[in-house]
Amino acid sequence: MSMKVSPLRLSKRKLKNTYHNLYKGYGRQDWWPGDTPFEIMVGAILTQNTAWTNVEKAITNLKVEKMLSARKITGARQNTLARLLKPSGYFNIKAKRLKNFCSWYLDQGGFKELAKKNTDELRSALLTVNGVGHETADDILLYAFERPVFVIDAYTRRIFSRLGLIAGDEPYDKLREAIELALKQDTVLFNEYHALIVNHGKDICRVKPKCMDCVLNQDCLFRRTSGQIG
Ligand code: SF4
Structure with a gap:
Protein backbone atom coordinates (compact mmCIF):
# COMPACT_ATOMS: atom_id res chain seq x y z
CA MET A 1 0.00 0.00 0.00
CA TRP A 31 16.75 41.66 -9.74
CA TRP A 32 18.37 39.84 -11.43
CA PRO A 33 21.29 42.01 -12.51
CA GLY A 34 22.01 41.11 -16.13
CA ASP A 35 21.41 42.60 -19.57
CA THR A 36 20.08 39.44 -21.24
CA PRO A 37 18.52 36.11 -20.20
CA PHE A 38 21.77 34.39 -21.19
CA GLU A 39 23.81 36.67 -18.93
CA ILE A 40 21.39 35.89 -16.10
CA MET A 41 21.90 32.15 -16.66
CA VAL A 42 25.68 32.57 -16.61
CA GLY A 43 25.36 34.56 -13.39
CA ALA A 44 23.18 31.87 -11.82
CA ILE A 45 25.87 29.26 -12.47
CA LEU A 46 28.78 31.42 -11.35
CA THR A 47 27.11 32.61 -8.14
CA GLN A 48 27.30 29.16 -6.56
CA ASN A 49 29.44 29.42 -3.38
CA THR A 50 30.52 33.00 -3.89
CA ALA A 51 29.44 36.59 -3.34
CA TRP A 52 27.76 38.43 -6.20
CA THR A 53 30.52 41.06 -6.41
CA ASN A 54 32.93 38.28 -7.47
CA VAL A 55 30.50 37.09 -10.13
CA GLU A 56 30.24 40.61 -11.51
CA LYS A 57 34.02 40.71 -11.99
CA ALA A 58 34.00 37.38 -13.84
CA ILE A 59 31.12 38.50 -16.10
CA THR A 60 32.93 41.76 -16.82
CA ASN A 61 35.98 39.72 -17.87
CA LEU A 62 33.79 37.71 -20.25
CA LYS A 63 32.32 40.91 -21.68
CA VAL A 64 35.68 42.63 -22.11
CA GLU A 65 36.99 39.58 -24.01
CA LYS A 66 33.73 39.39 -26.02
CA MET A 67 33.20 35.89 -24.68
CA LEU A 68 29.70 36.22 -23.25
CA SER A 69 27.94 33.93 -25.69
CA ALA A 70 27.17 30.21 -25.60
CA ARG A 71 29.15 29.60 -28.80
CA LYS A 72 32.22 31.49 -27.61
CA ILE A 73 32.18 29.75 -24.23
CA THR A 74 31.72 26.29 -25.77
CA GLY A 75 34.58 26.92 -28.21
CA ALA A 76 36.94 28.44 -25.63
CA ARG A 77 39.90 26.58 -24.21
CA GLN A 78 39.29 25.39 -20.66
CA ASN A 79 42.36 27.34 -19.38
CA THR A 80 41.32 30.56 -21.05
CA LEU A 81 37.82 30.35 -19.65
CA ALA A 82 39.06 29.44 -16.16
CA ARG A 83 41.36 32.49 -16.20
CA LEU A 84 38.44 34.79 -17.02
CA LEU A 85 36.28 33.22 -14.33
CA LYS A 86 38.97 33.37 -11.65
CA PRO A 87 37.31 36.15 -9.58
CA SER A 88 34.24 33.93 -9.05
CA GLY A 89 36.23 31.24 -7.17
CA TYR A 90 36.35 27.48 -7.93
CA PHE A 91 37.16 28.71 -11.42
CA ASN A 92 38.27 25.36 -12.91
CA ILE A 93 35.04 23.67 -11.83
CA LYS A 94 32.98 26.67 -12.92
CA ALA A 95 34.68 26.77 -16.32
CA LYS A 96 33.78 23.10 -16.84
CA ARG A 97 30.20 23.67 -15.64
CA LEU A 98 29.72 26.71 -17.81
CA LYS A 99 31.05 24.94 -20.91
CA ASN A 100 28.81 22.01 -20.11
CA PHE A 101 25.79 24.24 -19.66
CA CYS A 102 26.49 26.16 -22.88
CA SER A 103 26.82 23.05 -25.03
CA TRP A 104 23.54 21.76 -23.57
CA TYR A 105 21.97 25.18 -24.22
CA LEU A 106 23.05 25.11 -27.87
CA ASP A 107 21.93 21.47 -28.30
CA GLN A 108 18.51 22.48 -27.01
CA GLY A 109 18.23 25.24 -29.62
CA GLY A 110 18.97 28.19 -27.31
CA PHE A 111 16.58 30.46 -25.46
CA LYS A 112 13.81 30.49 -28.05
CA GLU A 113 13.39 26.71 -28.11
CA LEU A 114 13.79 26.30 -24.36
CA ALA A 115 11.17 28.99 -23.75
CA LYS A 116 8.59 26.78 -25.54
CA LYS A 117 8.75 24.21 -22.73
CA ASN A 118 6.38 24.43 -19.80
CA THR A 119 7.93 25.15 -16.41
CA ASP A 120 8.07 21.55 -15.18
CA GLU A 121 9.62 20.32 -18.44
CA LEU A 122 12.13 23.14 -18.41
CA ARG A 123 13.08 22.45 -14.79
CA SER A 124 13.57 18.74 -15.50
CA ALA A 125 15.70 19.60 -18.54
CA LEU A 126 17.85 22.05 -16.55
CA LEU A 127 18.36 19.49 -13.79
CA THR A 128 19.92 17.07 -16.28
CA VAL A 129 22.85 19.49 -16.76
CA ASN A 130 25.87 18.60 -14.69
CA GLY A 131 26.36 21.28 -12.02
CA VAL A 132 22.80 22.63 -12.13
CA GLY A 133 20.96 21.85 -8.90
CA HIS A 134 17.50 22.84 -7.71
CA GLU A 135 18.39 26.37 -6.65
CA THR A 136 20.31 27.21 -9.83
CA ALA A 137 17.58 25.71 -12.02
CA ASP A 138 14.94 27.77 -10.23
CA ASP A 139 17.04 30.95 -10.39
CA ILE A 140 17.17 30.43 -14.15
CA LEU A 141 13.46 29.66 -14.39
CA LEU A 142 12.44 32.72 -12.40
CA TYR A 143 14.91 35.35 -13.55
CA ALA A 144 15.83 34.31 -17.11
CA PHE A 145 12.53 32.70 -18.21
CA GLU A 146 10.26 34.75 -15.93
CA ARG A 147 8.37 31.71 -14.66
CA PRO A 148 6.41 31.88 -11.37
CA VAL A 149 8.86 29.83 -9.33
CA PHE A 150 9.83 30.46 -5.71
S1 SF4 B 1 14.46 37.31 11.34
FE1 SF4 B 1 14.49 36.90 13.53
S2 SF4 B 1 16.45 35.87 13.91
FE2 SF4 B 1 16.60 36.88 11.89
S3 SF4 B 1 17.51 38.86 12.39
FE3 SF4 B 1 15.29 39.11 12.35
S4 SF4 B 1 14.67 38.93 14.51
FE4 SF4 B 1 16.71 38.06 14.31
Whole structure:
Protein backbone atom coordinates (compact mmCIF):
# COMPACT_ATOMS: atom_id res chain seq x y z
CA MET A 1 0.00 0.00 0.00
CA SER A 2 1.50 3.37 -0.95
CA MET A 3 1.81 6.02 1.77
CA LYS A 4 0.26 9.36 0.94
CA VAL A 5 2.62 12.29 1.61
CA SER A 6 0.66 15.15 3.13
CA PRO A 7 1.23 18.55 1.50
CA LEU A 8 2.86 21.27 3.56
CA ARG A 9 0.46 24.09 4.39
CA LEU A 10 1.87 27.55 5.02
CA SER A 11 0.17 30.71 6.17
CA LYS A 12 -0.45 33.07 3.27
CA ARG A 13 -0.96 35.92 5.71
CA LYS A 14 2.39 35.41 7.44
CA LEU A 15 4.24 34.98 4.16
CA LYS A 16 2.69 38.19 2.81
CA ASN A 17 3.39 40.11 6.04
CA THR A 18 7.00 39.04 5.93
CA TYR A 19 7.23 40.20 2.32
CA HIS A 20 5.67 43.58 3.09
CA ASN A 21 7.96 44.17 6.06
CA LEU A 22 11.04 43.29 4.01
CA TYR A 23 9.88 45.49 1.15
CA LYS A 24 9.21 48.37 3.55
CA GLY A 25 12.70 47.95 4.98
CA TYR A 26 14.74 47.50 1.82
CA GLY A 27 12.62 48.75 -1.09
CA ARG A 28 12.63 47.42 -4.62
CA GLN A 29 15.61 45.23 -5.48
CA ASP A 30 15.47 45.18 -9.32
CA TRP A 31 16.75 41.66 -9.74
CA TRP A 32 18.37 39.84 -11.43
CA PRO A 33 21.29 42.01 -12.51
CA GLY A 34 22.01 41.11 -16.13
CA ASP A 35 21.41 42.60 -19.57
CA THR A 36 20.08 39.44 -21.24
CA PRO A 37 18.52 36.11 -20.20
CA PHE A 38 21.77 34.39 -21.19
CA GLU A 39 23.81 36.67 -18.93
CA ILE A 40 21.39 35.89 -16.10
CA MET A 41 21.90 32.15 -16.66
CA VAL A 42 25.68 32.57 -16.61
CA GLY A 43 25.36 34.56 -13.39
CA ALA A 44 23.18 31.87 -11.82
CA ILE A 45 25.87 29.26 -12.47
CA LEU A 46 28.78 31.42 -11.35
CA THR A 47 27.11 32.61 -8.14
CA GLN A 48 27.30 29.16 -6.56
CA ASN A 49 29.44 29.42 -3.38
CA THR A 50 30.52 33.00 -3.89
CA ALA A 51 29.44 36.59 -3.34
CA TRP A 52 27.76 38.43 -6.20
CA THR A 53 30.52 41.06 -6.41
CA ASN A 54 32.93 38.28 -7.47
CA VAL A 55 30.50 37.09 -10.13
CA GLU A 56 30.24 40.61 -11.51
CA LYS A 57 34.02 40.71 -11.99
CA ALA A 58 34.00 37.38 -13.84
CA ILE A 59 31.12 38.50 -16.10
CA THR A 60 32.93 41.76 -16.82
CA ASN A 61 35.98 39.72 -17.87
CA LEU A 62 33.79 37.71 -20.25
CA LYS A 63 32.32 40.91 -21.68
CA VAL A 64 35.68 42.63 -22.11
CA GLU A 65 36.99 39.58 -24.01
CA LYS A 66 33.73 39.39 -26.02
CA MET A 67 33.20 35.89 -24.68
CA LEU A 68 29.70 36.22 -23.25
CA SER A 69 27.94 33.93 -25.69
CA ALA A 70 27.17 30.21 -25.60
CA ARG A 71 29.15 29.60 -28.80
CA LYS A 72 32.22 31.49 -27.61
CA ILE A 73 32.18 29.75 -24.23
CA THR A 74 31.72 26.29 -25.77
CA GLY A 75 34.58 26.92 -28.21
CA ALA A 76 36.94 28.44 -25.63
CA ARG A 77 39.90 26.58 -24.21
CA GLN A 78 39.29 25.39 -20.66
CA ASN A 79 42.36 27.34 -19.38
CA THR A 80 41.32 30.56 -21.05
CA LEU A 81 37.82 30.35 -19.65
CA ALA A 82 39.06 29.44 -16.16
CA ARG A 83 41.36 32.49 -16.20
CA LEU A 84 38.44 34.79 -17.02
CA LEU A 85 36.28 33.22 -14.33
CA LYS A 86 38.97 33.37 -11.65
CA PRO A 87 37.31 36.15 -9.58
CA SER A 88 34.24 33.93 -9.05
CA GLY A 89 36.23 31.24 -7.17
CA TYR A 90 36.35 27.48 -7.93
CA PHE A 91 37.16 28.71 -11.42
CA ASN A 92 38.27 25.36 -12.91
CA ILE A 93 35.04 23.67 -11.83
CA LYS A 94 32.98 26.67 -12.92
CA ALA A 95 34.68 26.77 -16.32
CA LYS A 96 33.78 23.10 -16.84
CA ARG A 97 30.20 23.67 -15.64
CA LEU A 98 29.72 26.71 -17.81
CA LYS A 99 31.05 24.94 -20.91
CA ASN A 100 28.81 22.01 -20.11
CA PHE A 101 25.79 24.24 -19.66
CA CYS A 102 26.49 26.16 -22.88
CA SER A 103 26.82 23.05 -25.03
CA TRP A 104 23.54 21.76 -23.57
CA TYR A 105 21.97 25.18 -24.22
CA LEU A 106 23.05 25.11 -27.87
CA ASP A 107 21.93 21.47 -28.30
CA GLN A 108 18.51 22.48 -27.01
CA GLY A 109 18.23 25.24 -29.62
CA GLY A 110 18.97 28.19 -27.31
CA PHE A 111 16.58 30.46 -25.46
CA LYS A 112 13.81 30.49 -28.05
CA GLU A 113 13.39 26.71 -28.11
CA LEU A 114 13.79 26.30 -24.36
CA ALA A 115 11.17 28.99 -23.75
CA LYS A 116 8.59 26.78 -25.54
CA LYS A 117 8.75 24.21 -22.73
CA ASN A 118 6.38 24.43 -19.80
CA THR A 119 7.93 25.15 -16.41
CA ASP A 120 8.07 21.55 -15.18
CA GLU A 121 9.62 20.32 -18.44
CA LEU A 122 12.13 23.14 -18.41
CA ARG A 123 13.08 22.45 -14.79
CA SER A 124 13.57 18.74 -15.50
CA ALA A 125 15.70 19.60 -18.54
CA LEU A 126 17.85 22.05 -16.55
CA LEU A 127 18.36 19.49 -13.79
CA THR A 128 19.92 17.07 -16.28
CA VAL A 129 22.85 19.49 -16.76
CA ASN A 130 25.87 18.60 -14.69
CA GLY A 131 26.36 21.28 -12.02
CA VAL A 132 22.80 22.63 -12.13
CA GLY A 133 20.96 21.85 -8.90
CA HIS A 134 17.50 22.84 -7.71
CA GLU A 135 18.39 26.37 -6.65
CA THR A 136 20.31 27.21 -9.83
CA ALA A 137 17.58 25.71 -12.02
CA ASP A 138 14.94 27.77 -10.23
CA ASP A 139 17.04 30.95 -10.39
CA ILE A 140 17.17 30.43 -14.15
CA LEU A 141 13.46 29.66 -14.39
CA LEU A 142 12.44 32.72 -12.40
CA TYR A 143 14.91 35.35 -13.55
CA ALA A 144 15.83 34.31 -17.11
CA PHE A 145 12.53 32.70 -18.21
CA GLU A 146 10.26 34.75 -15.93
CA ARG A 147 8.37 31.71 -14.66
CA PRO A 148 6.41 31.88 -11.37
CA VAL A 149 8.86 29.83 -9.33
CA PHE A 150 9.83 30.46 -5.71
CA VAL A 151 13.57 29.91 -5.26
CA ILE A 152 14.58 28.19 -2.04
CA ASP A 153 18.07 28.88 -0.77
CA ALA A 154 19.86 28.66 2.56
CA TYR A 155 18.72 32.20 3.48
CA THR A 156 15.06 31.27 2.83
CA ARG A 157 15.35 28.25 5.10
CA ARG A 158 17.15 30.19 7.82
CA ILE A 159 14.83 33.21 7.85
CA PHE A 160 11.54 31.36 7.47
CA SER A 161 12.47 28.79 10.12
CA ARG A 162 13.56 31.49 12.56
CA LEU A 163 10.25 33.26 11.98
CA GLY A 164 8.49 29.98 12.76
CA LEU A 165 6.96 29.61 9.28
CA ILE A 166 8.69 26.34 8.39
CA ALA A 167 10.80 23.66 10.08
CA GLY A 168 13.70 24.43 7.75
CA ASP A 169 14.66 20.91 6.73
CA GLU A 170 11.77 20.18 4.37
CA PRO A 171 12.72 18.70 0.98
CA TYR A 172 13.37 21.40 -1.64
CA ASP A 173 10.36 20.79 -3.87
CA LYS A 174 7.95 20.31 -0.99
CA LEU A 175 8.88 23.71 0.39
CA ARG A 176 8.87 25.42 -2.99
CA GLU A 177 5.46 24.02 -3.90
CA ALA A 178 3.97 24.97 -0.53
CA ILE A 179 5.11 28.59 -0.84
CA GLU A 180 3.95 28.78 -4.46
CA LEU A 181 0.57 27.41 -3.42
CA ALA A 182 0.18 29.87 -0.55
CA LEU A 183 1.24 32.92 -2.58
CA LYS A 184 -0.26 31.84 -5.91
CA GLN A 185 1.78 31.88 -9.10
CA ASP A 186 3.14 35.41 -9.12
CA THR A 187 6.39 35.96 -11.02
CA VAL A 188 6.77 39.62 -10.01
CA LEU A 189 6.21 38.85 -6.33
CA PHE A 190 8.56 35.83 -6.37
CA ASN A 191 11.25 37.86 -8.14
CA GLU A 192 11.16 40.57 -5.51
CA TYR A 193 10.65 38.25 -2.52
CA HIS A 194 13.71 36.11 -3.24
CA ALA A 195 15.86 39.21 -3.79
CA LEU A 196 14.69 40.67 -0.47
CA ILE A 197 15.40 37.40 1.34
CA VAL A 198 18.95 37.31 -0.02
CA ASN A 199 19.50 40.93 1.02
CA HIS A 200 18.17 40.27 4.51
CA GLY A 201 19.99 36.97 5.00
CA LYS A 202 23.29 38.41 3.83
CA ASP A 203 23.27 41.51 6.02
CA ILE A 204 20.96 41.00 9.01
CA CYS A 205 19.64 37.49 9.56
CA ARG A 206 23.13 36.04 9.44
CA VAL A 207 24.26 32.91 11.29
CA LYS A 208 24.76 35.33 14.17
CA PRO A 209 21.68 37.49 13.61
CA LYS A 210 21.46 41.25 14.16
CA CYS A 211 17.96 41.11 15.64
CA MET A 212 17.99 44.67 16.96
CA ASP A 213 18.30 45.99 13.40
CA CYS A 214 15.80 43.58 11.90
CA VAL A 215 12.59 44.70 10.18
CA LEU A 216 11.02 41.33 11.04
CA ASN A 217 11.85 41.27 14.74
CA GLN A 218 8.26 41.86 15.90
CA ASP A 219 7.15 38.56 14.36
CA CYS A 220 10.18 36.41 15.00
CA LEU A 221 9.90 33.21 16.99
CA PHE A 222 13.67 32.86 17.24
CA ARG A 223 14.04 36.30 18.77
CA ARG A 224 11.25 35.67 21.29
CA THR A 225 12.46 32.23 22.32
CA SER A 226 16.20 32.84 22.32
CA GLY A 227 16.09 36.19 24.08
CA GLN A 228 18.17 37.73 21.25
CA ILE A 229 18.59 41.40 21.76
CA GLY A 230 21.23 42.30 19.25
S1 SF4 B 1 14.67 38.93 14.51
FE1 SF4 B 1 16.71 38.06 14.31
S2 SF4 B 1 16.45 35.87 13.91
FE2 SF4 B 1 14.49 36.90 13.53
S3 SF4 B 1 14.46 37.31 11.34
FE3 SF4 B 1 15.29 39.11 12.35
S4 SF4 B 1 17.51 38.86 12.39
FE4 SF4 B 1 16.60 36.88 11.89
